[in-house]
Amino acid sequence: MQVGRGVWGGGVVLLALLAAPASAVYLDGEDSVQLLGRMYSQAALRTEESSGLTFPHTPRGHVVQSRNLVEIELAQALDRRFTERPAWLGDLGYRLRFKGVYEGVWDYGPEEYSEQVEVSPPSPFDPQASAQSRTVHRARINRRILGRQYELWNAYVQGSAGPLFLRVGRQDLSWGETDGFRLLDMIEPLDNRFGFPLVEDLDDRRMPLWMVRATLALPWQSEDVTNLTLDSFFVPAQLDDQEAPIAPRGSPFAAPAPPSFFDRRVTRPGRTPGDSRGGGRLIGTLFADATVSVAHYVTWNDSSAARVRITRVDLVDGKPVARPALDFVFYQQQVTGGTFTMHVKPPIDTVVRAEAAMFWDERVFDPVRAGSGASFPLLVGEAIADRLSGGPGRAAGGFTPRDVFRWVIGFDKVFWLRALNPTNTFSFSTQLFHTHVLDHDDGIRNGITNPDTRDFVPRKQDEFTNTFLLSTLLWRGRLQPSVFASYDPRGVLAAVPGLTWLIGTHVRLTAKYALVRGNFANLGFFRDRDEVLLRAEVSL
Amino acid sequence: MSRGRCGILALLVSLAAALAGAAEPSPAVTREIRAGNLAEAGQWLLPSIRRWVERGDFVLRVGELRYAPRWDEEFLKASTANQGRYAIDAELNVVDARSGARPDFVFGLPFPAIDPSDPDAGVKVMWNRWYTVYKRTQVRVPSHIHVLGREGLVRDVEALTTTVAYSGREGEPLANPEQTEYREIVLQTSPSYVEGVATLTWRFRDERWDSLWVYVPLARRVRQATSANRSDALAGTDVTLDDALVWAGKNQSFTWKLVGSQDVLVPTMSLDPQPLHAGRRWQNGTEWMTGADYQGVLWGYQVPGWTGAPWAPTNAYWVKRPVWVVEGRPRDRYYSYGRQLFYVDRDTFQAYAKVIDTPAGEYWKTVLVDLGMSCAPDNQRCYPVVAMSLFVDDKNDRATATSVAGPGSVVYVNTPRVRAEQFTLQGLLKQGK
Numbered sequence: 001m002q003v004g005r006g007v008w009g010g011g012v013v014l015l016a017l018l019a020a021p022a023s024a025v026y027l028d029g030e031d032s033v034q035l036l037g038r039m040y041s042q043a044a045l046r047t048e049e050s051s052g053l054t055f056p057h058t059p060r061g062h063v064v065q066s067r068n069l070v071e072i073e074l075a076q077a078l079d080r081r082f083t084e085r086p087a088w089l090g091d092l093g094y095r096l097r098f099k100g101v102y103e104g105v106w107d108y109g110p111e112e113y114s115e116q117v118e119v120s121p122p123s124p125f126d127p128q129a130s131a132q133s134r135t136v137h138r139a140r141i142n143r144r145i146l147g148r149q150y151e152l153w154n155a156y157v158q159g160s161a162g163p164l165f166l167r168v169g170r171q172d173l174s175w176g177e178t179d180g181f182r183l184l185d186m187i188e189p190l191d192n193r194f195g196f197p198l199v200e201d202l203d204d205r206r207m208p209l210w211m212v213r214a215t216l217a218l219p220w221q222s223e224d225v226t227n228l229t230l231d232s233f234f235v236p237a238q239l240d241d242q243e244a245p246i247a248p249r250g251s252p253f254a255a256p257a258p259p260s261f262f263d264r265r266v267t268r269p270g271r272t273p274g275d276s277r278g279g280g281r282l283i284g285t286l287f288a289d290a291t292v293s294v295a296h297y298v299t300w301n302d303s304s305a306a307r308v309r310i311t312r313v314d315l316v317d318g319k320p321v322a323r324p325a326l327d328f329v330f331y332q333q334q335v336t337g338g339t340f341t342m343h344v345k346p347p348i349d350t351v352v353r354a355e356a357a358m359f360w361d362e363r364v365f366d367p368v369r370a371g372s373g374a375s376f377p378l379l380v381g382e383a384i385a386d387r388l389s390g391g392p393g394r395a396a397g398g399f400t401p402r403d404v405f406r407w408v409i410g411f412d413k414v415f416w417l418r419a420l421n422p423t424n425t426f427s428f429s430t431q432l433f434h435t436h437v438l439d440h441d442d443g444i445r446n447g448i449t450n451p452d453t454r455d456f457v458p459r460k461q462d463e464f465t466n467t468f469l470l471s472t473l474l475w476r477g478r479l480q481p482s483v484f485a486s487y488d489p490r491g492v493l494a495a496v497p498g499l500t501w502l503i504g505t506h507v508r509l510t511a512k513y514a515l516v517r518g519n520f521a522n523l524g525f526f527r528d529r530d531e532v533l534l535r536a537e538v539s540l
Numbered sequence: 541m542s543r544g545r546c547g548i549l550a551l552l553v554s555l556a557a558a559l560a561g562a563a564e565p566s567p568a569v570t571r572e573i574r575a576g577n578l579a580e581a582g583q584w585l586l587p588s589i590r591r592w593v594e595r596g597d598f599v600l601r602v603g604e605l606r607y608a609p610r611w612d613e614e615f616l617k618a619s620t621a622n623q624g625r626y627a628i629d630a631e632l633n634v635v636d637a638r639s640g641a642r643p644d645f646v647f648g649l650p651f652p653a654i655d656p657s658d659p660d661a662g663v664k665v666m667w668n669r670w671y672t673v674y675k676r677t678q679v680r681v682p683s684h685i686h687v688l689g690r691e692g693l694v695r696d697v698e699a700l701t702t703t704v705a706y707s708g709r710e711g712e713p714l715a716n717p718e719q720t721e722y723r724e725i726v727l728q729t730s731p732s733y734v735e736g737v738a739t740l741t742w743r744f745r746d747e748r749w750d751s752l753w754v755y756v757p758l759a760r761r762v763r764q765a766t767s768a769n770r771s772d773a774l775a776g777t778d779v780t781l782d783d784a785l786v787w788a789g790k791n792q793s794f795t796w797k798l799v800g801s802q803d804v805l806v807p808t809m810s811l812d813p814q815p816l817h818a819g820r821r822w823q824n825g826t827e828w829m830t831g832a833d834y835q836g837v838l839w840g841y842q843v844p845g846w847t848g849a850p851w852a853p854t855n856a857y858w859v860k861r862p863v864w865v866v867e868g869r870p871r872d873r874y875y876s877y878g879r880q881l882f883y884v885d886r887d888t889f890q891a892y893a894k895v896i897d898t899p900a901g902e903y904w905k906t907v908l909v910d911l912g913m914s915c916a917p918d919n920q921r922c923y924p925v926v927a928m929s930l931f932v933d934d935k936n937d938r939a940t941a942t943s944v945a946g947p948g949s950v951v952y953v954n955t956p957r958v959r960a961e962q963f964t965l966q967g968l969l970k971q972g973k
Contacts, residue, residue, distance in 0.1 A: 223717050289751065291753070423776075473776040477775050
């Protein structure tokens with residue numbers, strides 16, 4: 001009955017909101033403390049049967065996501081409270097945001113999720129291990145990791161002292177000019193567990209960091225160079241060592257991988273001062289037309305480096321038994337780059353966006369160097385030798401650092417198609433991404449196994465992705481149809497048609513369909529994950 | 541007398557007053573114009589408004605102003621001094637009449653006397669109009685945008701607009717290396733999914749296109765955007781960027797022609813100047829603000845029992861004002877609108893209305909604001925501060941109505957709460973979440 005009451009209560013709230021005007025909710029008489037919030041329920045259904053090395057096997061039509069999210073936000077501008085403050089002090093305020101997520105697929109989803117169990121293959125070093133000892137109750141693990149999340153998502157205070165603006169606390173920060181995919185925007189980690197990236201909002205996947213952000217308006221301005229600003233941030237590792245979490249095995253959004261007798265280890269960011277994130281950028285406007293920035297910062301790469309590690313060697317009846325593990329190592333990444341944006345005036349009337357950045361010593365994946373394939377027996381031998389000489393029996397594969405250069409150019413154009421939409425323009429955006437690995441060699445691979453060849457998928461020296469986005473507003477803004485598409489010349493096409501329906505001021509219904517077709521490369525790793533996503537959202 | 545009897549007496553008095561009010565129009569209202577007595581409005585109605593009354597959408601409470609609208613002495617004195625000082629160049633910029641150079645700063649009406657035979661009379665009227673807006677100097681305006689259909693409220697949005705004028709401002713000119721005429725930030729504040737969306741516009745004091753940046757909370761960053769689609773309906777409403785305050789476009793982007801003058805009925809929320817109250821004293825003089833005594837608008841959909849259009853301003857008075865009628869045509873061939881007729885006060889140069897045709901020449905929309913003459917005590921300062929803006933799409937039988945100043949919605953003029961340094965990229969970054 002409690003459930004019934006809750007549903008009716010929710011229905012009443014929904015009906016009340018449908019009829020209610022927007023009026024911002026202020027908690028004080030001066031309209032300075034604003035309460036904001038949203039809650040939504042979202043379900044995703046697979047529209048094709050999983051194949052290849054995807055785990056778990058999911059038939060067509062099965063639910064892979066049943067997320068319920070609530071966000072409550074409190075923001076206050078304090079300037080009006082301190083009317084007697086000195087003129088140089090301003091922009092005083094704070095913002096708090098609580099985020100709670102419940103993913104129900106681990107409780108009431110299809111069997112392959114709510115009762116997910118996997119029996120790992122036996123290790124060649126311990127072939128007698130029982131099936132019971134190799135059985136992993138992944139539903140329990142994933143329910144704990146992915147089932148519930150309650151966090152103070154944002155909590156910061158801010159203020160300006162003359163030209164200096166400071167914001168301190170858990171906050172979001174994004175630099176760059178790209179849409180959908182990131183390039184220079186690598187400051188915050190992305191939560192790789194949070195749904196299928198093609199259909200989730202990028203902002204929902206960002207993980208805010210405890211940081212100090214300082215923005216200094218520089219006095220050197222002229223008619224040609226304006227808005228000159230030094231923007232910087234510092235994330236003390238002692239306070240925040242958040243990495244981009246890897247989707248665990250069994251998650252419907254994890255990369256495909258074969259079952260393995262390897263243990264799985266994650267080496268997370270350190271917590272010493274040297275492990276901190278930080279950097280700066282200089283941003284300005286040229287000729288009142290072009291916005292330009294140059295940036296350098298240190299972050300933790302979202303993609304961990306992978307290698308094989310022998311964690312120990314036991315001597316069983318005098319025989320060495322090695323314990324191998326896949327070691328996912330997060331590491332600091334230096335990034336240097338710049339951006340350029342400009343509105344090319346009519347008749348061309350197009351916004352041009354560009355970014356370029358060098359990722360210094362990025363760890364690419366060379367399986368042989370990482371201790372996999374042919375080098376695995378050597379690694380095991382090294383660990384056994386270590387054990388026999390009195391050590392713990394450890395050995396680890398190596399990393400392959402390479403400088404990686406990335407750039408993107410994008411164009412945004414709004415245009416009229418009055419026969420289709422007489423009151424609103426269409427917005428079209430396209431971007432071309434290029435990644436170039438310096439000192440590339442044929443041994444460099446992606447860390448994903450091709451189900452057909454059972455070998456790691458080659459990574460090319462030059463990889464390209466072209467994205468497209470088309471959208472408009474219909475029916476007085478109630479309907480927003482859009483189509484996102486991505487093409488990879490390696491033979492992968494992804495498309496996400498979507499429709500958002502605004503009901504009244506506070507309720508939004510969203511439907512999206514994610515489709516991936518083509519070869520097993522890059523986005524094509526997820527070519528068996530087509531899904532329909534449905535979301536009902538209520539906002540304050 | 542006991543407290544109980546006292547209360548009953550007070551109740552009876554107020555009941556009698558209410559009944560008296562219901563029985564006949566208040567003394568301020570000379571008559572009500574409805575479909576049945578439309579002829580009484582003479583030729584003072586815009587054709588679109590006449591049709592609204594005819595079909596029962598609007599009832600016009602006609603009244604007479606108890607004052608003669610005029611700006612404050614300082615502004616009028618500066619305007620008089622500008623006589624003959626400025627001219628219009630080929631790109632429709634305001635230039636010095638003798639040297640042909642663009643002035644760094646203009647205060648007051650640049651063209652205080654309009655000669656209808658002057659071929660530049662139309663654009664001069666429109667420049668005068670802009671300089672009445674610029675006199676607000678630094679302004680902070682909350683607005684509540686109601687998207688309406690025949691069925692009532694479709695949805696609504698709240699926003700906060702701040703502007704800083706570089707030309708036409710009171711007090712000392714600001715340092716202006718970027719040669720801007722004014723800058724504006726529109727920040728959406730409600731509902732939650734649009735909260736934090738902010739646009740920064742720089743308008744240059746020459747014929748260059750505006751520069752526009754947008755902060756999008758979903759992307760967490762500032763993006764440059766096109767400033768060329770100022771006739772695109774904002775978020776599916778009936779409002780375009782150029783429609784704000786009747787005309788928020790760039791004068792140089794249109795061709796102008798003065799096509800006549802006449803008297804028209806325009807809405808006003810008060811038959812007296814709307815009151816402004818002194819705020820803080822600062823280096824640029826006194827901050828002025830609206831208060832609880834500012835008469836706000838009550839839209840039809842907000843009034844129980846109202847049978848007219850949901851977007852009709854039910855508590856407005858309609859007063860007769862002399863106006864210039866100026867025809868404007870966009871130079872941009874992709875502009876949504878065709879010919880537009882602007883109705884601009886002959887005394888104060890406030891724009892009250894525009895009637896919009898489609899590019900094919902068919903009538904489409906009417907935009908209206910109230911008279912909005914808002915004055916400080918003793919008329920030491922007067923500014924255009926409106927209570928309402930109305931955007932009626934007659935072709936599609938719908939409207940967007942905006943409540944601006946009112947008892948719960950404070951507008952600040954010449955305010956230190958708005959600072960020039962906010963209107964930069966770093967200012968926009970600070971406003972971001």
